[in-house]
Ligand SMILES: Nc1nc2c(c(=O)[nH]1)N[C@H]1C(S)=C(S)[C@@H](COP(=O)(O)OP(=O)(O)OC[C@H]3O[C@@H](n4cnc5c(N)ncnc54)[C@H](O)[C@@H]3O)O[C@H]1N2
Ligand code: MOO
């Protein structure tokens with residue numbers, strides 16, 4: 001049996017490759033870039049005027065000239081006009097290409113206009129200005145061909161804006177895994193069915209399906225009966241079709257717990273079976289020859305959900321570049337737990353006035369007590385090696401609410 005930390009390390013050492021696909025830029029938010037994005041031209045692409053005002057020759061201004069004839073108006077979106085000679089200035093707008101022969105822009109706030117006959121003139125009421133004032137010089141941010149966003153970066157609104165400006169209307173992103181969710185067990189009936197006295201509804205697989213749907217991870221749910229031959233045939237096909245498999249039930253020591261055997265017969269190499277934890281001790285994890293992972297969670301509902309949340313979710317999100325930040329919460333009551341196992345305690349959390357997470361134990365009746373899940377909203381990890389966990393200490397915290405990742 002291995003420790004919680006060892007199990008996490010083994011899972012985290014799996015580096016999956018789910019390939020890539022092309023998506024429309026407008027649908028790329030939250031995806032991970034699968035290509036480098038480079039500048040298609042200089043940033044900015046021309047000497048860009050940054051203030052509404054006039055463009056003129058710096059040399060004339062520097063020599064002390066303060067009055068100029070207004071030659072014409074140049075708006076943003078028009079090709080650059082040429083200054084006739086240094087006695088002229090051109091009225092120019094923010095975003096326009098700097099007029100040819102000009103290397104200074106003075107804003108309207110520093111100008112006075114006056115007429116001489118039909119000629120519109122301008123007077124600059126400013127003592128000094130440097131060359132290129134109010135001009136965002138071509139290529140000053142980045143040169144054409146230089147790297148703007150590296151492959152592997154999460155796409156947020158900032159990346160979308162940059163990609164739009166370099167003309168990427170379609171973008172290559174990392175694919176998300178196509179996940180098979182497999183529940184096993186002859187006692188299980190569908191959610192819509194009315195169970196007979198010896199049956200129960202299959203809640204585990206539905207909870208996983210809903211969580212994956214929230215994160216927009218493609219998935220499909222299967223149910224397999226406790227028959228070794230059928231399990232082997234169906235799991236073989238599922239492994240062919242899907243990138244990874246999440247299973248629930250059938251991994252303990254029962255007479256119908258065939259999964260560890262079946263998976264090894266299908267050449268899924270066992271990387272661990274059994275973790276020193278409660279709940280979830282019989283957790284099985286392996287990988288097949290082509291690198292597809294199988295997470296076989298113990299069937300008790302809290303065990304399945306705990307292993308999904310604590311082991312699978314952080315690994316999945318890390319590989320989608322959406323690392324889940326590790327949080328801690330402060331235990332509010334002493335908790336006694338004797339077995340030498342890591343204990344994932346169900347807790348109800350409250351935010352204290354100081355902004356900490358306070359954790360109130362909601363013990364319930366063990367890993368089959370599904371009803372207790374509704375009273376709690378997170379797991380608190382109490383590491384092995386002690387019998388009494390004192391109040392006011394901080395422990396790793398795993399919230400049930402994953403909506404911030406969606
Ligand atoms: N002799 C031993 N027996 C058991 C051990 C052990 O170490 N020695 N471990 C116990 C622990 S801990 C757990 S957890 C369970 C794990 O059992 P399995 O993974 O083999 O799961 P099943 O036997 O198929 O089912 C267990 C339990 O969970 C219910 N279940 C299963 N799937 C679902 C589902 N999709 N939705 C809702 N409920 C489900 C199932 O009906 C059983 O009640 O083994 C202990 N036994
Ligand atoms: O430890 Mo088992 O996971 O149900 O209680």
Ligand SMILES: [Mg+2]
Pocket residue numbers: 249250251252253254256257299
């Ligand atoms: Mg069993």
